[in-house]
Amino acid sequence: MNKLTKTVVVVGGGIAGWLTAGRLAAKHKSNTEQGLKVILIESANIPAVGVGEGTWPTMRSTLKALGISETDFIRECEASFKQGAKFAKWFDGTEDDFYYHPLVLPQAFGKTDLAAHWLAKQTQAKQENNHQYSFSNEVCFQEAICEQGLAPKTIRHAEFADVANYAYHLDSAKFAVFLQKHCQDKLGVTHIIDDVIGVNSGVNSANNYTEETDTDDTVNKGDILSVSTQNHGDIAGELFVDCTGFSSLLLGKHYKIPFKKCDDILFIDTALAVQVPYDSEDSPIASHTISTGQEAGWIWDIGLQHRCGVGYVYSSKHSTEAEARAVLAEYVGDKFSSLNVRKIPIVSGHREKFWQNNCVAVGLAAGFLEPLEASALVMVELAAQMISEQLPASREVMDVVAKRFNETALYRWDRIIDFLKLHYILSERTEPFWTDNRDSKTIPQSLQNLMLEWKYRAPADHDFTSNNEVFPAASYQYVLYGMGFKSDYCHTPYALDDCDFAASQFIQNKKLTDKALSLLPSNRELLDKIKTFGFSRI
Amino acid sequence: MAQLVAIDNKNHLHLTVDSAKAELHGAGLHLVPAVMSEFTNMAVQYPLVITKHADTGQFVVAAMLGFEQGENLFWRDGQWQGLYLPLQIRRQPFFVSNPEQKDSGDFVICFDSESPAITSNDGQALFSDNGVDTEFFQQAKSCLAQLLAGELANKQLLEQLEKMELLQVMKMEVTFANQQCTTLNGFYTIDTEKLAALSAEKISSLHKAGLLQAIYTLITSLGQIHHLIDLKNKQLGC
Numbered sequence: 001m002n003k004l005t006k007t008v009v010v011v012g013g014g015i016a017g018w019l020t021a022g023r024l025a026a027k028h029k030s031n032t033e034q035g036l037k038v039i040l041i042e043s044a045n046i047p048a049v050g051v052g053e054g055t056w057p058t059m060r061s062t063l064k065a066l067g068i069s070e071t072d073f074i075r076e077c078e079a080s081f082k083q084g085a086k087f088a089k090w091f092d093g094t095e096d097d098f099y100y101h102p103l104v105l106p107q108a109f110g111k112t113d114l115a116a117h118w119l120a121k122q123t124q125a126k127q128e129n130n131h132q133y134s135f136s137n138e139v140c141f142q143e144a145i146c147e148q149g150l151a152p153k154t155i156r157h158a159e160f161a162d163v164a165n166y167a168y169h170l171d172s173a174k175f176a177v178f179l180q181k182h183c184q185d186k187l188g189v190t191h192i193i194d195d196v197i198g199v200n201s202g203v204n205s206a207n208n209y210t211e212e213t214d215t216d217d218t219v220n221k222g223d224i225l226s227v228s229t230q231n232h233g234d235i236a237g238e239l240f241v242d243c244t245g246f247s248s249l250l251l252g253k254h255y256k257i258p259f260k261k262c263d264d265i266l267f268i269d270t271a272l273a274v275q276v277p278y279d280s281e282d283s284p285i286a287s288h289t290i291s292t293g294q295e296a297g298w299i300w301d302i303g304l305q306h307r308c309g310v311g312y313v314y315s316s317k318h319s320t321e322a323e324a325r326a327v328l329a330e331y332v333g334d335k336f337s338s339l340n341v342r343k344i345p346i347v348s349g350h351r352e353k354f355w356q357n358n359c360v361a362v363g364l365a366a367g368f369l370e371p372l373e374a375s376a377l378v379m380v381e382l383a384a385q386m387i388s389e390q391l392p393a394s395r396e397v398m399d400v401v402a403k404r405f406n407e408t409a410l411y412r413w414d415r416i417i418d419f420l421k422l423h424y425i426l427s428e429r430t431e432p433f434w435t436d437n438r439d440s441k442t443i444p445q446s447l448q449n450l451m452l453e454w455k456y457r458a459p460a461d462h463d464f465t466s467n468n469e470v471f472p473a474a475s476y477q478y479v480l481y482g483m484g485f486k487s488d489y490c491h492t493p494y495a496l497d498d499c500d501f502a503a504s505q506f507i508q509n510k511k512l513t514d515k516a517l518s519l520l521p522s523n524r525e526l527l528d529k530i531k532t533f534g535f536s537r538i
Numbered sequence: 539m540a541q542l543v544a545i546d547n548k549n550h551l552h553l554t555v556d557s558a559k560a561e562l563h564g565a566g567l568h569l570v571p572a573v574m575s576e577f578t579n580m581a582v583q584y585p586l587v588i589t590k591h592a593d594t595g596q597f598v599v600a601a602m603l604g605f606e607q608g609e610n611l612f613w614r615d616g617q618w619q620g621l622y623l624p625l626q627i628r629r630q631p632f633f634v635s636n637p638e639q640k641d642s643g644d645f646v647i648c649f650d651s652e653s654p655a656i657t658s659n660d661g662q663a664l665f666s667d668n669g670v671d672t673e674f675f676q677q678a679k680s681c682l683a684q685l686l687a688g689e690l691a692n693k694q695l696l697e698q699l700e701k702m703e704l705l706q707v708m709k710m711e712v713t714f715a716n717q718q719c720t721t722l723n724g725f726y727t728i729d730t731e732k733l734a735a736l737s738a739e740k741i742s743s744l745h746k747a748g749l750l751q752a753i754y755t756l757i758t759s760l761g762q763i764h765h766l767i768d769l770k771n772k773q774l775g776c
Contacts, residue, residue, distance in 0.1 A: 155595030
């Protein structure tokens with residue numbers, strides 16, 4: 001009944017599998033005799049889906065935790081710097097319609113509510129017919145850096161250090177190979193290339209478990225004992241991690257945990273993806289994700305070192321594939337005709353539970369949403385971190401950890417869904433895709449409640465009560481005010497009490513902007529220097 | 539900006555150099571690069587710090603001459619007041635360039651035509667009337683050779699320091715006699731605790747590579763920060 005956790009079996013390679021195996025192996029010293037044994041079984045026949053070329057700044061701490069050098073990572077994964085996202089044509093679709101969701105928090109965030117003061121400035125500027133400056137530009141120095149195509153640091157900065165907070169864009173296929181090599185060579189993960197053909201549990205499964213048939217009390221009811229492979233026999237372990245992608249072999253197929261769709265909230269169900277080469281070797285590389293609103297969805301544009309990843313994600317209820325191809329072709333331009341278009345179905349949603357018995361799902365096996373705000377990899381990182389940090393020492397505590405994991409993950413999925421939906425509901429675009437998105441029946445009650453509060457004040461950290469938040473209140477501010485939302489402070493004038501301090505902070509932001517613009521090299525220039533010189537560790 | 543011109547004994551037969559004026563190149567430098575072979579001489583007066591090259595981010599060793607950009611506390615009354623004139627200043631106005639960018643060792647000696655040390659009459663000649671190098675020019679060349687060799691030695695030293703993780707960020711706040719404060723940023727020093735904890739084999743390998751003395755000289759030289767503060771206080775009139 002109370003077996004110690006000595007072996008973890010990860011089923012499925014890909015980034016989810018390797019990140020989870022890596023975090024476990026690094027934390028629990030799998031490269032030593034006494035360490036946890038981590039086995040990763042990967043099929044040679046199932047290609048990785050390879051979605052997710054955008055990350056969050058969390059990837060920096062993930063790489064550090066894995067003991068990976070930033071220089072090696074950037075050199076081997078065609079990685080570039082990402083300083084947030086630029087949302088173009090989301091509000092009304094006109095040419096100059098854009099806003100930023102940068103990764104640096106608003107100036108003096110937590111010390112004063114600059115959003116309130118910015119809104120007051122806006123009102124005044126409007127009355128005086130003066131130029132109105134965007135929220136993200138007035139409260140944060142990162143938009144200016146991105147608009148100039150600059151990097152978030154210089155070659156003199158140490159690995160992972162920065163001037164402006166950053167994440168990465170990466171080649172997901174190369175990243176998976178890079179992680180695999182590091183996990184095997186440095187972290188002591190055992191790699192088995194084989195197909196899993198069966199799942200062996202103490203009793204048939206949790207679903208049809210009946211107490212009468214359970215005679216072996218050394219086995220927790222319904223736990224997986226081993227997985228059968230084609231050529232390597234049965235691989236046993238105390239914890240099984242399902243990283244089998246959309247097929248969700250263990251959690252979905254074996255445990256039959258239902259999938260909770262959210263296509264009633266987020267309509268996007270198809271992606272058309274292409275890889276676009278640069279015009280020349282020294283073409284600029286954008287240091288942010290560019291997300292451009294289209295008639296039935298939006299186009300992502302992610303600049304790597306050697307190419308851009310571009311894709312149109314759309315709702316097939318609002319667009320035919322032929323129309324979607326035409327939209328993508330228009331965006332990409334002349335090169336489009338020579339490119340190979342990959343079609344990827346997107347079933348938005350997640351499992352109702354993520355940890356069942358001694359099996360936990362990570363990555364696409366747990367759930368997937370449209371790639372807006374790059375939530376896929378960050379959810380993998382958060383899950384991998386939680387599993388490695390809270391790894392149940394024995395079977396006795398596993399259900400306790402599983403319960404917490406499930407509650408946390410469910411909360412995170414709900415918040416992400418709310419946050420993604422927020423991007424759509426303030427638009428004034430008139431195509432059916434956009435008007436349908438604004439139908440209140442499609443907006444989760446939790447988001448509607450928040451929107452009601454934000455009529456009177458800006459999003460604040462206390463709106464989000466979990467210590468496991470994915471998006472900080474600042475992110476909601478950037479999207480809300482970027483999309484032209486106006487909180488009305490006439491009933492909450494106290495928010496404007498510290499106007500002298502706020503004025504000084506607007507000035508401070510200008511200073512930081514000027515300093516950053518004079519100091520930072522272009523994104524391409526820094527990436528070239530990293531290839532030649534590399535960052536030092538300190 | 540230096541304007542480099544390749545030297546030959548036809549075009550530059552009558553070129554003369556006033557080496558005393560070479561010092562002017564150091565007038566506004568707060569950091570001057572140092573090569574391993576001159577560490578001991580440097581450490582007599584200047585703190586030796588490790589910093590990063592602005593363009594490449596690579597570590598370099600430099601002598602600290604002041605606390606901010608443009609401040610050389612060893613420059614007073616139009617003269618270098620230090621006992622030892624760093625090679626990087628002494629070499630002025632001569633440079634070597636490697637136009638083919640090859641490792642062949644084919645270097646071309648150049649001079650900086652914008653240098654104040656270039657004179658047309660009352661300096662020292664580079665060539666005799668029949669085009670043979672003067673003793674002065676030979677010395678200048680040996681100075682350049684010492685710099686080139688020194689750069690290689692530095693590279694070896696810094697690579698070892700990085701590899702053995704013996705570098706640490708130097709954090710220092712300095713308060714001058716007039717209560718003015720400055721924080722020293724962007725400098726690195728030897729982590730003496732890690733150095734002390736090195737295995738006998740590693741210490742021995744550093745010694746055999748001729749790097750151990752240089753490492754200790756770097757450490758010792760940091761005491762000269764107090765000398766530098768003293769100079770600054772005197773300049774402030776305190």
